[in-house]
Amino acid sequence: MIEDLGAGRRARTRTLAEARADAHARADVRVEAMPYLPASSSPYAPVGVDTSRIVWAETVGGPGYTHATLARGTRIRFEDTDGHACAHVVVFNADRHGERLNLADTQKVPWQAYLGAGHPLLSGDGRVLATVAADTSTRHDALCGVTTLAANRRRYGAGEAHSATPAGRELLRLAAAKEGLGARDLPPSVSFFKGVRVEPDGALEWTGSAGPGVTVDLIAEMPITILVANAPHPLDPEDSYRSTPLRIHAWTAEPSSDRDPWWSGSPERARAYANTQQYLTARGIR
Amino acid sequence: MTVTWATYEADYFDYSGPMVPGAVVLDHEIAPRSGWSAVVSAGTVLTLVDVGGNQSGDCLIYAAADTTERYSVPDTLVAQRNAYLVEGSVLMSNEGRPLMTIVGNEVERQDTIGGACSKESNTLRYGHHTRFHHACRENFLLEGARHGLGARDLVSNINWFMNVPVEADGTLGIVDGMSAPGKRVALRAERDVLVVISNCPQVNNPCNDFNPTPLRVIVTDPSASVSETDRR
Numbered sequence: 001m002i003e004d005l006g007a008g009r010r011a012r013t014r015t016l017a018e019a020r021a022d023a024h025a026r027a028d029v030r031v032e033a034m035p036y037l038p039a040s041s042s043p044y045a046p047v048g049v050d051t052s053r054i055v056w057a058e059t060v061g062g063p064g065y066t067h068a069t070l071a072r073g074t075r076i077r078f079e080d081t082d083g084h085a086c087a088h089v090v091v092f093n094a095d096r097h098g099e100r101l102n103l104a105d106t107q108k109v110p111w112q113a114y115l116g117a118g119h120p121l122l123s124g125d126g127r128v129l130a131t132v133a134a135d136t137s138t139r140h141d142a143l144c145g146v147t148t149l150a151a152n153r154r155r156y157g158a159g160e161a162h163s164a165t166p167a168g169r170e171l172l173r174l175a176a177a178k179e180g181l182g183a184r185d186l187p188p189s190v191s192f193f194k195g196v197r198v199e200p201d202g203a204l205e206w207t208g209s210a211g212p213g214v215t216v217d218l219i220a221e222m223p224i225t226i227l228v229a230n231a232p233h234p235l236d237p238e239d240s241y242r243s244t245p246l247r248i249h250a251w252t253a254e255p256s257s258d259r260d261p262w263w264s265g266s267p268e269r270a271r272a273y274a275n276t277q278q279y280l281t282a283r284g285i286r
Numbered sequence: 287m288t289v290t291w292a293t294y295e296a297d298y299f300d301y302s303g304p305m306v307p308g309a310v311v312l313d314h315e316i317a318p319r320s321g322w323s324a325v326v327s328a329g330t331v332l333t334l335v336d337v338g339g340n341q342s343g344d345c346l347i348y349a350a351a352d353t354t355e356r357y358s359v360p361d362t363l364v365a366q367r368n369a370y371l372v373e374g375s376v377l378m379s380n381e382g383r384p385l386m387t388i389v390g391n392e393v394e395r396q397d398t399i400g401g402a403c404s405k406e407s408n409t410l411r412y413g414h415h416t417r418f419h420h421a422c423r424e425n426f427l428l429e430g431a432r433h434g435l436g437a438r439d440l441v442s443n444i445n446w447f448m449n450v451p452v453e454a455d456g457t458l459g460i461v462d463g464m465s466a467p468g469k470r471v472a473l474r475a476e477r478d479v480l481v482v483i484s485n486c487p488q489v490n491n492p493c494n495d496f497n498p499t500p501l502r503v504i505v506t507d508p509s510a511s512v513s514e515t516d517r518r
Contacts, residue, residue, distance in 0.1 A: 098437040104359070104401020107458060109410045113399070114456035124423070124440065126406030143369065143399065145360025148382030169380065183354035184438040186380070198452040202370035202395070204363060234364040271410045 033061030033245055042249060046077055049251050056250035062243035063231040065171035067179050068250070069094045072285060074220040075253035076130075078228075080137065080193040082244035083212035086233045087192040088146045088168045090176075091121055091129045094223035095283070097181055099123045103142050103188045109268045113198065115140045115190065118262035120272055121218070127276040130218045130226075131256050137214035139195030139207055144234050145188050146172060151234065156241050165241040171229035179225050186227075192216045194233040206235045221255050221276050223285065289419050291489055292318035292498040299337045300468025301502050305390035306331040309510035316343075318498035319487035321425030323432065325350045326475045330507045331389060333472045334483070336447045338499025340463030342486040343446040344402045344422040346430075347377060347385045350478040353435060355379045359398050359442040369452060371396035371444065377473070380441075385479050390472030393447060393465045400450040400460055402426065402443050403488045412490040425484035433480060445486075446471050448493050462492045 013019040035058040036042040042057030055074065060066050062085055070076070078087045093099035102124035107113045109122055117135040120128040146168025152159025159167035161174055169186070176185050193214065195207035220226075230246040232238070256263055256273065264270045280286070294317065304310070311330055315337075316322045326332050334343055349355040361378035363369055371377075373391040376384045388396070401407075404423035408416040426440055447465040452458045473481075485501050486494050 102401065102442070104399065104442045105404075105407050105410075107399065108401050108460075109407060111459045112456050113452050113458045122407075122410075124404065124406070124437075126404070126408075126410050143360060144364050145358065148361065148380070150382035151364075187441050188358065188360045197456075198369045200454070202368040202452075204367045204369060234360070235367070267413075268410045271413070275406075275409060 033059050033064055044247060044249070046249050049249070053251040053253070054249060055252060056248060058248045060228065060230045060246040060248060062245045063166050063171065064246070065175045065227070065229045066248065067175040067225070067227045069179065069225045070220050070223070070250060071252070072220055072222050072280070073253055073255040074250050075133065076218045076220065076226070076248065076250040077215050078192055079213070079215045079247040080209070081212060081247050083209050084242050084244040085230055085246040086194045086243070087246050088172065088189045088229040088231065089192065090172065090186060090189045090227045092225040093123060093129065094225045097185060097225065099125045099127070100185070100187055101129060101190065103190060106190070107142055109272065110266060113142065115142055118265055120262070120269060121190070122272060126272065127279055128221045128272045129224055130220050131262060132216065133219045133256070134215070134217040137193055137210040137216055139193060139210045140216070141191040141194060141196040141233065143198070143204065144191065144196055146229060147231060147234050166231060168229045168231040171231055172227055175227040175229060179227065191233055194236065196235060204235065206237055219253065219256055222280060289489060290319070293338060294318060294500065296338065296499070298467055299499070301337055302335045302468040302470055304331070304333045304504045304506045305470050305472035306333065306506055306508055308506035308508035310504060311507050312503070312505040314503050316483060316485045316501040316503060318485055318500055319420055321429040321482070321484050322503060323429040323480065323482040326479050326481050326505055328475050328477045329509060330505050331472050331474045332481060333390070333470055333504045333506065334446055335502035335504070336465045336469045337467060337502050338497070339467040339469070340447060340465045340495040341499045341501060342448040342488070342493040343501050344426070344484040344486050345444040345446060346426060346441070346482045348435070348480040349379060349385065350480050353433070353439065353480065355381050355383070356439065356441060357385060357443065362398060369399060371398055377444070384476040386473040386475050388471060389474045390470065392469040392471070396471060397445040397448040397450040398443070399452070399458065400445050400448055402484065403486065408490060416490055419489065420487040422484035422486050422488070426482060429482045429484070445493070460491045460493045463495065
C-alpha cells in the first residue's frame with residue numbers, strides 16, 4: 001500500500017510553530033505494529049495475567065525486529081496472530097554477551113532436535129538461558145536459521161533492511177547493534193512458529209505453520225538480552241514474501257524451579273539448571 | 287585427575303595421501319587432542335585423513351579477509367535441504383556465500399549438527415566429574431586466539447568422521463562412527479579461508495571410539511600440478 005503521508009499537511013509546515021503543531025497532532029496515531037506504553041496498557045494483554053506485572057508489550061511488524069534486556073524470571077509470550085509470523089530468536093546472558101545461545105548444545109544435550117514445551121535454550125557455557133515453558137504451536141525449527149541478504153536478493157530481488165523483503169539476518173544485525181552487539185555476536189538462531197523435520201535420509205521437510213493464534217512462552221532463567229526478527233523462514237515454500245505480525249508480551253513471573261517437570265526431566269537437564277543456579281548464586285542474583 | 291588418554295602410534299594407522307593431486311602446499315599431523323589452523327588459499331584442496339579411524343575432527347571455517355563471515359550450519363543445511371554433509375555439499379557462510387566444497391568423501395555421511403564438546407557441556411552430558419577433561423572448545427579458543435578470535439567467534443561447527451543420526455521423533459545423538467583408518471574427506475577452498483580444526487579429545491562418548499588418534503591434513507594445489515605437467 002502506498003499512502004501519501006503528506007496529504008492535507010503540505011504547506012502547513014512552513015514555520016516552526018506549524019511544524020511543531022503538525023508533529024504533535026500525530027501523537028495518538030495507532031497502527032498495527034507498535035509498542036504499547038506503559039506495557040500494562042496493552043490492548044492485547046494476555047488473559048489471566050495481572051496487567052501491572054507486564055513489562056513489555058509490542059506488536060512487531062511482519063517483517064520487523066525488536067530486542068530487550070530482561071530480568072531473571074520474566075515470562076515472554078510470542079503470538080503468531082495471523083499464522084505467517086516466524087520469530088527468529090537469539091538469547092544472551094545480559095551480563096556477559098559472550099555467553100549466548102548454542103543451538104548444537106541445545107539439541108545435543110537433551111538428545112532432541114525438535115524444540116517444544118520444557119526444552120531448555122542452552123548457552124555454550126553449560127547453562128540454561130531460558131526455558132520453553134509452554135507451546136500451543138509445536139511447529140518450530142532449530143536447524144535452518146534465518147535468510148541472508150544474498151539469498152533474498154536471489155529469491156525476492158532485495159533483502160536489505162530498508163527493502164520490502166528484508167532478510168532475517170539483516171534484521172538481527174540491527175537488533176544486535178541496538179544492544180551494543182556486532183556481526184560476531186550472531187550465532188545460529190532458533191525459529192518459532194515454522195516447523196521443519198528431518199527425514200531418514202537427512203532431507204529437511206517443511207511442516208510450516210500451526211495457523212493463527214498460537215503462542216510460545218519462554219522463561220528467562222538469568223538476566224537475558226533477547227533479539228527477535230520476524231521474517232519468512234528460509235524454507236518457506238511460498239513464492240511471495242509473506243510475513244504477518246508477531247505479538248510479544250512479557251511479565252514478571254517466576255524462574256523455573258525443581259517444582260517444574262522440565263527441571264529434572266533428564267539428568268542432563270537437571271545438571272544444566274544446577275549449573276545455572278551455581279552461576280546465579282555466586283553472582284549474587286536471586 | 288586430568289584425562290590424557292590417546293594413541294599416538296599404532297600399526298593399524300593409515301596416513302593415506304591427498305585425494306586431489308597437485309603440488310603439496312602443506313602437510314601436517316594434528317596430534318591427538320590438539321588444535322590446528324591455517325589459511326587455505328582459494329582453489330587449493332584440503333584433504334583430512336582419519337589416520338586411526340573414527341576420529342572426529344571438529345572444524346570451523348572463516349573468510350580470511352573478514353572473519354565476521356564464517357561457517358554457518360543453518361545456511362549450509364538450507365542450501366542443500368539436507369541435514370547431512372556428503373560429496374558435493376557446499377559449506378556456506380552466515381552471509382549465504384560458499385566457503386568450501388566437499389570434492390571427495392570416503393565415509394557415508396559427515397556430521398554438522400552435533401556441535402563441539404566443551405568442558406562446560408561435558409558437565410551436563412556426563413556429570414561434573416568430567417569438568418576437567420580437555421575439549422574442542424579449548425582448542426578452538428586457543429587456535430582462534432592466534433588469529434584474533436575469541437568466544438564470540440565460536441559458532442556451530444562441522445565434525446568430520448562423526449556420526450549423528452536423527453530419528454523420526456527428533457531424538458539425536460552421537461553413535462559409533464562409520465569411518466576407518468585412512469578414510470578421507472577433501473575440501474576445495476572457494477575463497478581464501480581460515481580453517482580451524484580441533485582433533486577431538488572427547489572420551490565420554492563414541493565420537494573418537496573412546497581413543498583419540500592423529501589426523502593428517504594435507505593441502506594440495508591442483509593448478510600447480512597442471513602447470514608443471516605443461517612444462518614437461
